[in-house]
Amino acid sequence: MNPALKSSPRKTNRRQFLQTTAKAAIAGAAMASAVPWTSRAATKLEKISLKFGFIKLTDCAPLIIAKENGYFDDEGLYVSLEAQANWKILLDRVITGELDGAHMLAGQPIAATIGIGTKADIITPFSMDLNGNGITVSNDIWKQMQEADPRLNVPRPPHPISASALAPIVKKNKDAGTPLKFGMVFPVSTHNYYLRYWLAAAGIHPGYYTATDTTGTTDADVLLSVTPPPQMPATLAQGTIQGYCVGEPWNQQAVFKGIGVPVITDYEIWKNNPEKVFGVTKPWSEQNPHTLIAVVKALIRAGQWLDASPANRIKACQILSQPQYVGADEKVIRNSMTGTFEYEKGDQRDLPDFNVFFRYHATYPFYSDCVWFLTQMRRWGQIGEAKPDDWFAATAKKVYRPEIYRQAANELIAAGKMQSGDLPDTDGFKPADPDFIDGISFDAHKPNDYLRQLKVGQKD
Amino acid sequence: MDEAATNLTTVAEKAPTVSPEPVKLPQRRMNELFDKVLSSVGAPLVSILIFLFVWSQISAHVQVSFGSIPGPLAVWKQAVVLWDAHWTEHAHEAEFYRELAKRRASFLSANPGQAFPDIKYSGPPTYLDQISTSLETVFTGFIIGSLIAIPLGVLCGLSRNFFKAVNPFIQIFKPVSPLAWLPIVMILVSALYHPAHPWFEKAFLSSAITVAMCSLWPTLINTSLGVASIDKDHLNVARVLKLGWWQKIWKIVLPSALPFIFTGLRLSLGVGWMVLIAAEMLAQNPGLGKFIWDMFQNGSSDTLAQIMVAVFTIGFIGFALDRLMLILQRLVTYDAKAF
Numbered sequence: 001m002n003p004a005l006k007s008s009p010r011k012t013n014r015r016q017f018l019q020t021t022a023k024a025a026i027a028g029a030a031m032a033s034a035v036p037w038t039s040r041a042a043t044k045l046e047k048i049s050l051k052f053g054f055i056k057l058t059d060c061a062p063l064i065i066a067k068e069n070g071y072f073d074d075e076g077l078y079v080s081l082e083a084q085a086n087w088k089i090l091l092d093r094v095i096t097g098e099l100d101g102a103h104m105l106a107g108q109p110i111a112a113t114i115g116i117g118t119k120a121d122i123i124t125p126f127s128m129d130l131n132g133n134g135i136t137v138s139n140d141i142w143k144q145m146q147e148a149d150p151r152l153n154v155p156r157p158p159h160p161i162s163a164s165a166l167a168p169i170v171k172k173n174k175d176a177g178t179p180l181k182f183g184m185v186f187p188v189s190t191h192n193y194y195l196r197y198w199l200a201a202a203g204i205h206p207g208y209y210t211a212t213d214t215t216g217t218t219d220a221d222v223l224l225s226v227t228p229p230p231q232m233p234a235t236l237a238q239g240t241i242q243g244y245c246v247g248e249p250w251n252q253q254a255v256f257k258g259i260g261v262p263v264i265t266d267y268e269i270w271k272n273n274p275e276k277v278f279g280v281t282k283p284w285s286e287q288n289p290h291t292l293i294a295v296v297k298a299l300i301r302a303g304q305w306l307d308a309s310p311a312n313r314i315k316a317c318q319i320l321s322q323p324q325y326v327g328a329d330e331k332v333i334r335n336s337m338t339g340t341f342e343y344e345k346g347d348q349r350d351l352p353d354f355n356v357f358f359r360y361h362a363t364y365p366f367y368s369d370c371v372w373f374l375t376q377m378r379r380w381g382q383i384g385e386a387k388p389d390d391w392f393a394a395t396a397k398k399v400y401r402p403e404i405y406r407q408a409a410n411e412l413i414a415a416g417k418m419q420s421g422d423l424p425d426t427d428g429f430k431p432a433d434p435d436f437i438d439g440i441s442f443d444a445h446k447p448n449d450y451l452r453q454l455k456v457g458q459k460d
Numbered sequence: 461m462d463e464a465a466t467n468l469t470t471v472a473e474k475a476p477t478v479s480p481e482p483v484k485l486p487q488r489r490m491n492e493l494f495d496k497v498l499s500s501v502g503a504p505l506v507s508i509l510i511f512l513f514v515w516s517q518i519s520a521h522v523q524v525s526f527g528s529i530p531g532p533l534a535v536w537k538q539a540v541v542l543w544d545a546h547w548t549e550h551a552h553e554a555e556f557y558r559e560l561a562k563r564r565a566s567f568l569s570a571n572p573g574q575a576f577p578d579i580k581y582s583g584p585p586t587y588l589d590q591i592s593t594s595l596e597t598v599f600t601g602f603i604i605g606s607l608i609a610i611p612l613g614v615l616c617g618l619s620r621n622f623f624k625a626v627n628p629f630i631q632i633f634k635p636v637s638p639l640a641w642l643p644i645v646m647i648l649v650s651a652l653y654h655p656a657h658p659w660f661e662k663a664f665l666s667s668a669i670t671v672a673m674c675s676l677w678p679t680l681i682n683t684s685l686g687v688a689s690i691d692k693d694h695l696n697v698a699r700v701l702k703l704g705w706w707q708k709i710w711k712i713v714l715p716s717a718l719p720f721i722f723t724g725l726r727l728s729l730g731v732g733w734m735v736l737i738a739a740e741m742l743a744q745n746p747g748l749g750k751f752i753w754d755m756f757q758n759g760s761s762d763t764l765a766q767i768m769v770a771v772f773t774i775g776f777i778g779f780a781l782d783r784l785m786l787i788l789q790r791l792v793t794y795d796a797k798a799f
Binding site for chain 1: 577578579580581582583584646650661662663742743744753754755756757758759760761762763766
């Protein structure tokens, strides 16, 4: 054994982590044996060994913290977490039952339920976080944007940066027959919709999906394509794409590696936008109702812990940097998880709400979030024909299941593990929200009105 | 060829020769032996040392996005890290099961007759676990492929017409990349594999079938070649003795085609091992390929070194598999020239 090795940080991390988890497991065991076991797992939980999938992004944190801090143990659940290659494989594995549930893009349960792509009934009892994405362009495009708009050509340009400086570059490349290519992570991903929103707000057409065009490039000024998040920096560096929209740590990674510049975060496109959800199939939720409530309880506690203090965030970064989880270097993960965001190298700004895991009722599955995603699916043609307003609400109620969340939260409140004020008093619809980059207000009760106000895209 | 030559010389030396200077013979042998050892150990050793030196020199000067390329020492360090992590994880697992056994005992004493739930340890698979998964998968796929390829190959070799009938499929499917089969296999496995008590994970099955799809061709072609080129006299013997069809296959055809079959199997296993790593990377099925992809996705400062550890591991295992087949081949063919 090499003594120098013993002091390597990664290794001590792992040591400590193993010891702590061992302790947590044993503590859980001790607690469990203190409570008579019959009332716990044996009679109530339908399934106790669970396998959940996740993608290596910092916003899978609630799942990982629920495991590492022993919240799953407290519920009598034994959970293994498995990183997946991409969103498609993750979704397929949930549908085939290889995974019991997963960290999902908010659009995935919705799209699966209404039959965009793979058709399957998937429900969401828990929303994982708010914000957390950014749009990054290559160094070369950033230079051209600065040339196009002198206001950007300073060390600390004013934010938010709209796509208007990008418009002439887009046009020039399109006229030359080599349209710009941008990466996003999945056709029904939040990233696709936020990237499209940002482009369209400046009059750049990101392209329609049609019955015959599933790539979404009909009438496009910029070609969007799917790249798995962890491969974004490498694909940008290779010049296959000139920009991308992705979650952390892959925007900060681009700064860190000096290959690109994040120009805007999704927080500036839509303040406190919903991001990831926890999804299970509807049949699974019907077969394992108690298990699902136990899982949601553990996840709520994890979200609570993540937002409880900056110190917890730093601890979380250390845990997430373990190779079997997100695995990126701790300092890269810290960049965005601890309330700051670096745009250009050296241009670091405070963004305390860049990652929200619990504040502002982040974990509550609001119907209105679902309706917004449905409007965007209609806007870009993924939903083929116009739908009446009540269809939007009915679909949202099929996919988003706040009643499960409420039951879990009430159990936590009864046990003194959650403040009753943290459970929102709502009918599931947030009030009309004007906090978008183009100032257009979104009222979930009137989705068709909203669509008609947007400049680019289908009007109804 | 060298070995054959040295074999000849040793045979020549064993022959009773009338040496003019019998006293010097041992001395000469010692020299030869020394030369032989030097050339078979020394040459590779020198080349390996040169390789390590060049690698460490180059790696220090090539900058990638997260520092410089890891040198031999950094890779060795990561190998040790992975090794240690495996044993720590396993100690952890053992502790978990001890704790669980205690719990089970106390539960059963409190609630006699009740079923204690079946709980599995939920830690991440370690590097060594991934290696054993990959090995299990490759052998499963290889066996499935061979069970299909050998009978088909025998039939192809025995009957010209059957061969002509099957040949178009061989020609069309042989060049197909394994990764093209993979999505099809995955979709089919997901759709068709729903046993009540699954013996295998779906991921394991789809990897193994992909390996089988790609590793059966060399065996199939070599088997049919071996069977087709059997000495006609042997087949005539079978006719004279009025052997039945099965007897002809067992007593005449298979034994004479065995060297060819083993050549095919050796090629197949090599192809299978290559295909498996690619399939695991693409489908994220557990194994070394998934390990590499996960590390690549991590994009941390240890990433490259850990991927290199995996590359060397894959190389050594591939080499070991090839040697294993070579030993089997020699057992059945008496062909000292195989290398």
